[in-house]
Amino acid sequence: MTAVPLMVVFGLATVAMLIVAVTSLAWMVDSWRTPHALGQMPFPEPDDPRLSFSLLVPARHEEVVLGDTVRRLLSQSHPDFEVIVIVGDDDEGTAAVARELSWEDPRVRVVVDDSVPKNKPKALNRALAHCTKRIVGVFDAEDEVAPDLLRHVDACFRAQRAHVVQGGVQLMNYRSSWWSLRNTLEYFFWFSSRLHFHARNGFIPLGGNTVFVRTDLLQLVEGWDTECLAEDCELGIRLSVAGAKVAVAYSPALATREETPPTLAGLLKQRTRWNQGYLQVLKRGEWRRLPTRGKRMMARYLLAMPFMQAFSGLMVPVSLVTILLFRAPMPFVLLTYVPMAATLATLSIEAIGLAEFNRMFGLRVRIRDYLKLVAGAIPYQLLLATAALRASAREMRGERGWEKTEHVGAHRDEPVLEGSMP
Amino acid sequence: MTVVAYDLDLEPLDLDLAGRPEQPPPLRRRAATRIVAWIRTRWIDLSVVTVLVVVGGVVHAAGMDNSPARFDDEGTYTAYAWAVQNWHRLGHYTYWYAHPPLGWIQIAAWNWLTDAYDHTPYAIAATRGFMLFCKIVSIVLLYALARRLRMSRVAATLGVAIFALSPLSVYFTRAALLDNIVTPWLLAAFFFVASPRSSVRGAAAGGFCLAMAVLTKETALLYLPAVLMALWQHTDRRTRRFSLAFFGAVFVLLCAGYPVFALLKNELLIGPGHVSLEWAVRWQLFGRTGSGSIFDAKSTAHAVVRSWLDQDAWLPRLALVTAVPGMLIRRTRAVAFAFVFQVLQMLRGGYLPYPYVIAIIPFAALTIAGCADWLWDLAWNRLRRSDNRWLRLGVHGKQAIVAALAVTLVGLVGHAWRYPLRDLRTNDRDAGKAEALAWLRSHTTDNQYLVVDDSFWIDLVRSGHPSDHVIWFTKLDVDKDVRIPGVHQWAGISYLVLDHQDDLSVHIQADGRPSKDTLTQFPTLGKALAHSRVVTTFGNGLDSVTIRRVDPTMPDPAARKAPTKPAKKAVP
Numbered sequence: 001m002t003a004v005p006l007m008v009v010f011g012l013a014t015v016a017m018l019i020v021a022v023t024s025l026a027w028m029v030d031s032w033r034t035p036h037a038l039g040q041m042p043f044p045e046p047d048d049p050r051l052s053f054s055l056l057v058p059a060r061h062e063e064v065v066l067g068d069t070v071r072r073l074l075s076q077s078h079p080d081f082e083v084i085v086i087v088g089d090d091d092e093g094t095a096a097v098a099r100e101l102s103w104e105d106p107r108v109r110v111v112v113d114d115s116v117p118k119n120k121p122k123a124l125n126r127a128l129a130h131c132t133k134r135i136v137g138v139f140d141a142e143d144e145v146a147p148d149l150l151r152h153v154d155a156c157f158r159a160q161r162a163h164v165v166q167g168g169v170q171l172m173n174y175r176s177s178w179w180s181l182r183n184t185l186e187y188f189f190w191f192s193s194r195l196h197f198h199a200r201n202g203f204i205p206l207g208g209n210t211v212f213v214r215t216d217l218l219q220l221v222e223g224w225d226t227e228c229l230a231e232d233c234e235l236g237i238r239l240s241v242a243g244a245k246v247a248v249a250y251s252p253a254l255a256t257r258e259e260t261p262p263t264l265a266g267l268l269k270q271r272t273r274w275n276q277g278y279l280q281v282l283k284r285g286e287w288r289r290l291p292t293r294g295k296r297m298m299a300r301y302l303l304a305m306p307f308m309q310a311f312s313g314l315m316v317p318v319s320l321v322t323i324l325l326f327r328a329p330m331p332f333v334l335l336t337y338v339p340m341a342a343t344l345a346t347l348s349i350e351a352i353g354l355a356e357f358n359r360m361f362g363l364r365v366r367i368r369d370y371l372k373l374v375a376g377a378i379p380y381q382l383l384l385a386t387a388a389l390r391a392s393a394r395e396m397r398g399e400r401g402w403e404k405t406e407h408v409g410a411h412r413d414e415p416v417l418e419g420s421m422p
Numbered sequence: 423m424t425v426v427a428y429d430l431d432l433e434p435l436d437l438d439l440a441g442r443p444e445q446p447p448p449l450r451r452r453a454a455t456r457i458v459a460w461i462r463t464r465w466i467d468l469s470v471v472t473v474l475v476v477v478g479g480v481v482h483a484a485g486m487d488n489s490p491a492r493f494d495d496e497g498t499y500t501a502y503a504w505a506v507q508n509w510h511r512l513g514h515y516t517y518w519y520a521h522p523p524l525g526w527i528q529i530a531a532w533n534w535l536t537d538a539y540d541h542t543p544y545a546i547a548a549t550r551g552f553m554l555f556c557k558i559v560s561i562v563l564l565y566a567l568a569r570r571l572r573m574s575r576v577a578a579t580l581g582v583a584i585f586a587l588s589p590l591s592v593y594f595t596r597a598a599l600l601d602n603i604v605t606p607w608l609l610a611a612f613f614f615v616a617s618p619r620s621s622v623r624g625a626a627a628g629g630f631c632l633a634m635a636v637l638t639k640e641t642a643l644l645y646l647p648a649v650l651m652a653l654w655q656h657t658d659r660r661t662r663r664f665s666l667a668f669f670g671a672v673f674v675l676l677c678a679g680y681p682v683f684a685l686l687k688n689e690l691l692i693g694p695g696h697v698s699l700e701w702a703v704r705w706q707l708f709g710r711t712g713s714g715s716i717f718d719a720k721s722t723a724h725a726v727v728r729s730w731l732d733q734d735a736w737l738p739r740l741a742l743v744t745a746v747p748g749m750l751i752r753r754t755r756a757v758a759f760a761f762v763f764q765v766l767q768m769l770r771g772g773y774l775p776y777p778y779v780i781a782i783i784p785f786a787a788l789t790i791a792g793c794a795d796w797l798w799d800l801a802w803n804r805l806r807r808s809d810n811r812w813l814r815l816g817v818h819g820k821q822a823i824v825a826a827l828a829v830t831l832v833g834l835v836g837h838a839w840r841y842p843l844r845d846l847r848t849n850d851r852d853a854g855k856a857e858a859l860a861w862l863r864s865h866t867t868d869n870q871y872l873v874v875d876d877s878f879w880i881d882l883v884r885s886g887h888p889s890d891h892v893i894w895f896t897k898l899d900v901d902k903d904v905r906i907p908g909v910h911q912w913a914g915i916s917y918l919v920l921d922h923q924d925d926l927s928v929h930i931q932a933d934g935r936p937s938k939d940t941l942t943q944f945p946t947l948g949k950a951l952a953h954s955r956v957v958t959t960f961g962n963g964l965d966s967v968t969i970r971r972v973d974p975t976m977p978d979p980a981a982r983k984a985p986t987k988p989a990k991k992a993v994p
Binding site for chain 1: 427619
């Protein structure tokens with residue numbers, strides 16, 4: 001039988017896919033695993049604020065959205081914070097907006113980043129030297145931050161004796177396109193559930209914004225890694241290795257609202273960057289210093305997951321076709337049912353997640369959204385697989401440039417500024 | 423306003439770059455500590471369960487090879503399992519979707535792992551060993567389920583004792599039937615969905631176990647409403663959607679594997695020249711002759727129910743009495759509903775299989791125990807709050823009251839159960855079958871065609887008869903792959919081996935001849951029977967088995983009044 005190696009590949013791909021599907025499902029619903037666990041999801045009740053915050057907003061070609069974002073930040077109910085906007089020395093437009101903001105309000109300061117080439121971690125490190133408050137928080141230039149967030153974060157640090165607090169980030173424009181729905185749902189499960197799981201298990205890739213770290217700790221670990229494409233994840237790994245206690249909290253009203261990338265190509269680029277970043281973190285091997293074997297295994301698995309997902313996702317249809325052509329024995333043919341069942345199971349849980357998302361954010365459930373969810377399942381999987389392959393290819397070729405995501409402000413209630421993309 | 427008391431300030435930074443090289447104790451020690459802690463918090467329950475397992479296991483095992491006598495269905499499932507193990511096929515004949523195959527795949531796994539055929543007196547006894555295993559698992563699960571339903575230890579023990587010691591239960595749970603494999607899966611499904619923390623994982627595990635039960639025997643599907651009720655009771659409004667989704671997804675997708683299997687074999691829908699799942703389902707639902715009303719004294723259904731009541735007068739009646747209160751009490755509602763739903767099914771008047779009662783027994787037992795528990799709680803609380811001096815005396819003698827009740831119960835029920843249980847322990851009802859097998863082994867040769875009751879199939883094949891020369895009698899004229907060479911198939915048969923139950927199912931009349939229906943529907947079997955004479959009969963009454971010699975030279979049955987005695991000779 002010539003098809004034996006193919007069947008082995010098929011079997012392995014199926015098993016890999018099943019493992020990936022089962023673990024990602026388990027992590028997706030981690031916060032709902034018991035009613036008690038669900039109670040752990042939101043921020044603790046705030047008390048009187050006692051800490052102070054330096055909020056870093058790196059901005060690159062963001063003159064359109066920056067003003068709004070910083071003005072919203074300034075309306076925080078917390079009494080003690082500063083906003084540090086980091087602009088590039090080659091980006092006069094954004095710098096002008098930033099300077100104007102600093103004239104309006106003394107709490108805003110502008111730091112100019114003259115490094116070459118520029119990227120987010122370099123900008124953040126530049127600003128870290130200027131931080132005067134006890135906690136450093138990071139926001140992106142297009143973020144819509146809830147006004148009471150800092151008071152809650154303040155309480156969370158003290159209530160949980162945390163070194164790091166990761167707040168929720170939520171894409172909101174889920175009705176813009178077929179992929180934005182799935183992208184939104186990914187964020188929802190990631191911040192409301194999966195990060196809680198990782199935090200509990202002492203190994204967490206942090207998010208890129210709405211992340212708060214003690215300034216002294218950040219200085220101790222010398223800030224962000226300037227060579228990594230997923231600087232947020234990388235910082236999470238190093239802080240986990242140092243034994244930092246990370247608190248994750250997700251309350252719908254306090255989640256930082258963001259937008260999906262405006263184009264499919266943008267989403268692909270963003271995902272490629274993250275995947276490549278994960279790959280870099282995996283290769284660097286900082287995670288090997290985690291204290292227990294369980295945590296190291298978890299780290300390896302988590303960092304490799306996008307690639308396992310892509311590999312198994314692609315191998316399954318390929319070998320499926322082959323196996324049917326080669327008239328494989330019954331057990332192998334029956335095995336073709338496994339990926340289908342796993343996909344269907346995931347889909348049904350995603351549908352429940354969409355309902356839960358709508359409920360938590362007070363949105364109305366529309367049949368059409370569920371249809372979009374179902375119809376988008378396989379194309380989105382293909383997109384993720386493409387991103388994973390693209391990331392591997394780029395990493396192998398040594399292309400480590402920063403493909404930045406554009407923002408148009410689609411999540412804002414205000415009219416969208418058309419044609420603002422650079 | 424919620425009063426919150428968090429730290430007033432950050433603690434000094436206690437981390438350094440080297441990280442925390444915390445060396446956790448080795449896995450083995452951690453596991454050991456956890457196990458010890460687990461045992462320490464549950465040692466009373468564990469000791470009770472151990473006693474129940476030992477007692478229940480001994481009562482089940484003592485004499486399990488001898489009573490009941492082996493019968494056709496047991497042989498069928500065992501032979502299927504044997505074919506899975508030895509031929510890597512789903513049956514010793516064409517698999518025709520009578521039941522999903524998972525049941526005998528489990529039997530095959532057990533018989534393979536324990537190498538059972540070499541250690542038991544006959545093949546079905548190997549599978550009966552697996553039944554003992556299922557019984558023990560069921561005992562543990564039933565106790566655990568009772569505790570999860572917040573019954574007291576005494577009540578849980580009572581429930582398990584009924585399940586483990588009722589003669590009705592012992593008799594049926596010994597038989598090598600798929601229903602007995604369903605029971606532990608079903609109890610596990612209830613156990614998991616009754617998660618005290620309302621966990622989503624429990625719901626998923628429950629869905630898995632129920633799917634295993636359904637894939638073992640499709641009748642387990644009838645328990646879905648009750649399992650769903652238990653799941654609903656044990657989930658919280660906030661996480662219920664996810665619990666239900668996980669339960670549903672796991673259950674449906676696993677069960678769907680069965681039709682998918684049929685689809686991949688191109689046997690899902692009825693079509694020419696092949697068996698199909700559709701046909702089998704239609705036959706199970708509509709094609710089988712109904713057993714009549716259980717209230718009609720002449721119906722088969724009545725006889726079946728009668729036979730259950732003969733085995734144990736207490737359990738069915740008590741269960742019926744407690745069914746309605748059981749549905750009203752919250753903690754027993756789901757299990758009582760499971761019981762009532764099955765009873766309602768019996769009233770529909772469809773086909774009522776003889777072992778239908780098997781999966782009902784644990785739920786009946788739990789309903790009785792739960793009601794007793796509830797009644798006790800009620801009475802006890804009354805007693806404590808009562809002003810009556812005499813009644814209050816009872817408060818001080820709690821143990822005495824429990825002991826008195828226990829003695830009364832054992833006296834009443836134990837007396838009724840004593841004789842049937844002794845019979846189950848000492849009576850060798852299988853002796854006739856064993857003798858018949860021995861006779862066949864010594865009086866037949868490998869080249870003879872034997873048409874047998876399925877309970878002899880494996881043993882004959884294992885003792886050297888080619889598998890195509892030993893034919894299960896229900897496959898003649900039914901399975902296109904079963905053919906006896908020769909112009910007339912019936913003439914190639916040497917011996918017919920049918921037990922009392924088979925005689926009934928092929929409608930052998932008082933004069934020893936097959937009915938007209940048998941002759942027209944199953945011509946080969948009918949003709950063979952018509953041209954045969956009884957050689958010998960082993961065993962008595964219900965457990966008897968008859969061996970007939972087929973003689974093609976025998977004159978046409980119409981003129982069979984004066985049979986000639988032909989010489990015994992092997993038919994090629």
